[in-house]
Structure formats: C-alpha cells, structure tokens
Amino acid sequence: MSDERSPTKEQLEALVVSAQGGDTAAFEALYDHFYDRIYRYVSFKAGDASAAEDITEEVFLRMLRSIGTYKHRGHPFSSWLFRVAHNLVADHFRKRGRDKSVPLDKVVAVVGESSVD
Numbered sequence: 001m002s003d004e005r006s007p008t009k010e011q012l013e014a015l016v017v018s019a020q021g022g023d024t025a026a027f028e029a030l031y032d033h034f035y036d037r038i039y040r041y042v043s044f045k046a047g048d049a050s051a052a053e054d055i056t057e058e059v060f061l062r063m064l065r066s067i068g069t070y071k072h073r074g075h076p077f078s079s080w081l082f083r084v085a086h087n088l089v090a091d092h093f094r095k096r097g098r099d100k101s102v103p104l105d106k107v108v109a110v111v112g113e114s115s116v117d
Helices: 009-020 024-046 049-069 077-099 104-116
Strands: none
Touching (some): 009 077, 024 049, 049 077
C-alpha cells in the first residue's frame, strides 16, 4: 500500500542520495519514515522504553554522521538502518552486563539485614 506518507522504493533511494548530498529535507523525510519502525524494533529488543528512546536517537545520529558512506548493494536502505539499530541494542546489553547494577530496594534489604546482627 502506497500513499504520500509511504514513499516507494525508488523515492526512498532518491531520498538517500539527496541526504548523502547534504539535503536536510531528505534526511528529515527518512527520519519521519523510519522513526516508528526503528523505535518499535529497539523497544521490543531492549524491553525498556527509556533505553529504546536513547538507542533510537543514537541510530539516527549515526545515520546522520554515516549516510555519506552508505552504498547501495542490492539491499534496501532500511536493512542498513536496522543493522545500525541491532548493533546499538547489542552494545546496550554488553554495557548493561558490565555495569553490574543492583536495584536499590535489594541494597536496602541487605543493609537492613546486616544491621540487625
């Protein structure tokens, strides 16, 4: 189904080329077109709305910084964008695994138990 909010494959390719040339309106159109899909993907994978917002923001910042290096290789632009999102979600979980955070209520419970002795 195609409407004015859903560009065709050819229109998306033209937007990418324009964005690579520095056209901010083309970048904005790509952002508008892909934001919801990327956010839903990241939110599903991360399971945390706050993290999903941060990761989605970073996806589009990276798109802005790296769109000049994107080369069409027979796959849609969305594949590249979702790969960026996937990598950032993986980075999020790697970082979270290293942080070793403990919920505050567990800390208070442990401290409370040890002060009873």
